[in-house]
Amino acid sequence: MAKAQFSSPSVTAVALQDAYLAPRLETNHTSTIPASLKQSYDTGRIDAFRLNWKKGRPFMPHVFWDSDVAKVVEGMAYDLALHPGDKALEDKLEKIVALIVSAQQPDGYLNTHFTTVEPENRFKHLAWAHELYCAGHLIEAAVAHFKATGRRNFLDCLCRYADYIDSVFGRGRGKKRGYPGHEELELALMKLAAVTGERRYARLASYFVNERGRKPNYYVKEEGTSEDYLLGIQADKTVRERREATGHAVRMMYLACGMADVAVADDDAELLDRCRDIFDSVANRRMFLTGGVGSTHHGEAFEGDYRLVNLEAYTESCAAMGLVWFAQRMHNITGEVRYLDVLERALYNGALSGISLSGDRFFYMNPLDSNPDSRFATERKPWFGCSCCPTNYCRFLPQIGSFLWSENDGEVRLNIPAASEFRSGGRAIRVTGGYPYDGKVRIRILEPGDFRLTVRIPGWCDCVDADDTHLDESQLKDGLLAFVGPWKKGDEIRIDFAMPVETVRANAKVHDDAGKLALTRGPLVYAFESVENGDALGRLFVSGGQKFKLAKAKGLPAGTVSIVGEGVEAVRPGDALYSSEKPVVRRRKVVAVPFALWQNRGASEVAVWVKERV
C-alpha cells in the first residue's frame, strides 16, 4: 500500500469538451479569476503583502487573507497552463508571485497578518488564527506555479517557509507540539514533498496528522482553548480514534485529504481505515443528495447521522469541493469506484451549484430548500468578507479534467465519461457524447498503444450496453468495464449508459425528507425552481409512478435537459391565517432543472425534495 493504485492526470493532460463542465473552465478564465483578482486588489488582500499596513489604517490584513490570494494565484497558474501564451495573465501572475516572495521574512516566515498586525503572536493562536492554513494554501499555489511555469522562485520561497515551520513544530526538543487549527497544510506539504522529492515535508505532514488531538491537548494546554471548541476543529480526539466526520466540514474534508495522503506515504493501513470510516460516515449518513456536506451553520459543521434538514443545510461550497478532493484520493489509493460515485455527485451538483453560470457570483451555502423561510443563501453574491468559496473556485474549476480520468503504468481509467481528450504518457483517448445529459458515449483511441482501459459504470446506472470487441468480460465486476489492448489509432468503443429519470427517496431516518421524493437523471440531481413551478414549492405534490418526459430547459445553456411531469398543487384560498376552508387541488405541469444551475434566471425559490403524491 506504499503506493496509490492510481494517480490523477495533470490539469493539462485533459481537455474538456462537454457542454456542462467545459464552459466553467472558460468562464473561470474570462470571469471568475479576473473578478476574484479585482476583488483581491480592491479589498487590499494583495497589497497586504507589501507589509506596510499600520495601526489605524484601513485594510488591516485579516488572518485568512493570504489564503484567498494564494488560491487565486493557484488558479491563475492552472489557468496559465491551460492557456499557454496568455502573456497578460502570466504578467499578472508573476507580479503577484514576486510580491508574495518579497514578503518573506529572513527566517522564512511568510504571513501578512502576523507580520504587520500582531507579530508578537506568531504561532500563538493556532486554534483559530488560520496561520498554518494560509501556509498550506501558499504551498499549493507555489507547487502549481512551478508546474505551470517551471520557475522555482515561488516554490523555493515556500520551501524556505516549510523548512522554517519544520524547525518550529514537531516532537523534537524545544519544538512546539502544535498543529493547524484549520487543516490544509498537511495535504499541501504532501504536494510539496512530491514535487521536490523532499521526504522531510511528508514527515512534517505526518507529524501534524498524527499529533492532532493527542492528550494533553495542545490547544487547551498552550493556548487556553475551551474543551468545547475542540470538536469543531477535529482536535477532540486523535485521527486514530476517529470513526466519523465531525466538526467544521471544510476542515474535516481537508484533514481527511491529508490523512489519506499520509496513509499512503507512511504505508499506514490503520490510518487508511480511518479515512474509509470518515468517508462512509459522510456518504452513508451525513451527506445531502447533492453531495453537499455540513448540515448546520453552527460552526459550519457536520451533525449527527441523518440530521439533514434541507432549509438549514449549510453545505458550504468549499466543503463540497473538499469532498471531491477527498473522494479523488480515496479512489486513487484504493481503486474502488464507489468513491467516484460520491466524487461525481458532489462535482456535478453541490460543488457547481455554488457558482453562477456567469462565473462571477457565488453561494457560500447551498441549501436544498430556498424559500421565504430561509435564513441564508437566497441569492449568489459577488464576494464575501470571508471569501474562501469564490477563490476556491479559481483553483477548483481548472482541476475538473483531472477528476475525470485516472491512470497508472498499465491502465487508463475513465472515471466520468464527459466529452474530453486525455493525453498522458503517450496515451491519447477522446471521449465524445452528450454526458451528463445523454448516456451514449463513444471512446476513440487517438494513439496506438497497449494498456488496459477501464470505464467506471456509474453507481446510478442500472443498465450498460457496450461494444464487446475489446471488452474483457471476465472483469465485469466492481462497477467497471475493462477493455484490453493492444490499441490501434482509431479504435472505437461505444457504450450506452441507460439514463432514465429516477425518483429518489431518502433513508427513512432522514426526517426532513420523509414523504418526499427528488428527481435525478444520470449524475444530475434535479430541483424544482419557482421559475417554472410557482412560489410555495411546499404545496406541490408529485407522483413518483408517472412517466416523466425530457425537454429543453428554458433560459439555461443549450443542451440543458429539464424533466417535465405532472403534479398537483393544493392551495387553501382566503386570507385567514388558519381556516377549515377546503384547499383547491389543481393539476399542474412541474418542471425540474439541474440543481447546480438553479438561480441563473433571476431570483427564485428552489426545492430539491417535494412531497410525494401517494
Added chain:
Amino acid sequence: MAKAQFSSPSVTAVALQDAYLAPRLETNHTSTIPASLKQSYDTGRIDAFRLNWKKGRPFMPHVFWDSDVAKVVEGMAYDLALHPGDKALEDKLEKIVALIVSAQQPDGYLNTHFTTVEPENRFKHLAWAHELYCAGHLIEAAVAHFKATGRRNFLDCLCRYADYIDSVFGRGRGKKRGYPGHEELELALMKLAAVTGERRYARLASYFVNERGRKPNYYVKEEGTSEDYLLGIQADKTVRERREATGHAVRMMYLACGMADVAVADDDAELLDRCRDIFDSVANRRMFLTGGVGSTHHGEAFEGDYRLVNLEAYTESCAAMGLVWFAQRMHNITGEVRYLDVLERALYNGALSGISLSGDRFFYMNPLDSNPDSRFATERKPWFGCSCCPTNYCRFLPQIGSFLWSENDGEVRLNIPAASEFRSGGRAIRVTGGYPYDGKVRIRILEPGDFRLTVRIPGWCDCVDADDTHLDESQLKDGLLAFVGPWKKGDEIRIDFAMPVETVRANAKVHDDAGKLALTRGPLVYAFESVENGDALGRLFVSGGQKFKLAKAKGLPAGTVSIVGEGVEAVRPGDALYSSEKPVVRRRKVVAVPFALWQNRGASEVAVWVKERV
C-alpha cells in the same frame, strides 16, 4: 372609553369544575407551587432576600431572581384564596413575604441583585438588567397577597418601592428618562393604582409606556446600548409608531398589556388603536395554530409575517400566557369577542402545553414539531436556570377561572363555557357540560336577579343550537348569544355548540404548512404523537376529506377525546441513504390527541401539521 366595558372576576369568583382546566389548579396547589417553592429555596432565590451574599460565595443573586420568587408568591396568594384555611400554605407565604419586606432599603428600593452584587449600578443598566421587571412582579405579588389576605404589609412595602421609583423616573427635572428593559412594571403599576386608588401609579405607568422608544433613545444615550438591541426590547420606536408585534415575544406581550391598561386609564383612543394593530399582527400573521408566539429562538422573538416554521418555533410558554393576558384586556376594554377566540386558543393549547399533567415538568419552548431534527424542547424539565416559565404557571393557573367569565353592571358574559360556577356581585351561575370535549352546555341560574347574560359563540363554531326562552334574538350578532332576565333561581339555558373535527389549513403564505393539514375540534388543537403513530411523523399522509371518529384517548386523563382516522405511510425500505427503490405505501390508523397533552406518556415525537393526502 375611560372605562373598560368589562372586568374579569376575581380568582375566587369562579370555581372551575371541568375535566380539562380544573385539575390544573389542583396540581398547581399540590405540585407546581410546592415544586417551584422547593426549587426557589434550593437555588438560593428566596434566601437572596436575606441580603447576605458576599463576593466569592455561591448562589449569587441573578438579575431576574426576584421575579421568580415574586411569581411563586403571587401564585401562593391566589392559591390561598382558592384554598382558604390552608394554614401551612399561609405560613409559608407569610414567611417569604416577611423576608421580602425585610429586604427593603430605607429609601424604599427593593432588589436582591443590585443591593448585594452591584449596588453601584442601581438603575444604570435598565436595557438588560431586569431591575424594573422584578419590581413589577413584586408589585403584582403584593397586590395578590393583599387581595387574598387583606394584610397590607407587602402592599405597603411595594407602594414605598413604587413611590421611590416614581421619585427616580419621569419627565421632571433631575429625573431619569428611562423605562423598563423588560416590560412588566407598566401593567403592575396599573394594578397597584387600581387596588390603592392612587392615580400617581397610573401616571407613572403611562409615563413608562409613552416614553418608550423616544428620540434621543435613552438606552443609546445613557447606557451605551447598541441600536441593534433596541428592536428586541421594543425600544426602537414609540408605542404610537408601532403597528405590529416585534422583538422578544414575552416583553412584547407584557408591553401590550401595559399599553392597553394605560389606554383605558388615559382615555387614549390612539394608544388603543395601536394595541389593536399589535393584536391583529399577532392573530392574523404571526401566531402559530396553537396560539404560540415568538417564532425564533434568536432573541426569543417575533419574526416577519407568516414566518412560522414549526420545527424552529420558540413559542415560549410565558409568551402564550402573555397573549392570554393581552387578549383578556382587549376583550374587556372593547367587548369584542374575537379577542376571546385568541385567548381561548392560547389558553387551551400553547399555554397549557408548557406544563405536564403532573404539574412539575415544564417546556420553555413549545414547538409544533418535535422529532430527531429538533434542536430544543424535546422533553419537559423540572426547572431552568432562567426559570420564568415554571414560576409563571404558579400564578397563571389560578387565574384561569377569571378568563372564563367577564362582567359589568348590567351583564355577565360567559367567555368560555367550561364547567364552572360564577359568583360575583350577588349573581350566581353554574355551567355544566363536557367542554372542551363536548359542545353541549347547560347554564343554570343559582340566584334570582335581573341582568343580561351573554354567551360567546366561539369563532370555531359554525352551528349553535340554543333554548329560546330567554334568548334575545334581536341581539344575535357579533359572535354572541344574549339572554335576558329577570332570572329565577333554577332557570336553565341549554346550548349546543356543534363540535365536529375540523381539518385546518394555513394561509398559503405560511411556507412550512404548505400541503399540510392540522386537526382541531372545538377549542383544541390536536397533534399526532409518536405514541400512536410511530416515529417519523413526516411520512404520514392524511386525507382531509375522510370522516374522522372520536375515541377515548389512551393513557390520558379520563374524558380525554382522541381523533381517529386513516392515513397512509410511505416508507422506502433499505439502508441506503438515497435510492430509487419504490416506497412501500401502507394504510394505517392515525390518532391525534390534544396538543397541550402531548408527552405525558413518556418521551415522544409530535407533529401538529401532517402532509395532506391529495
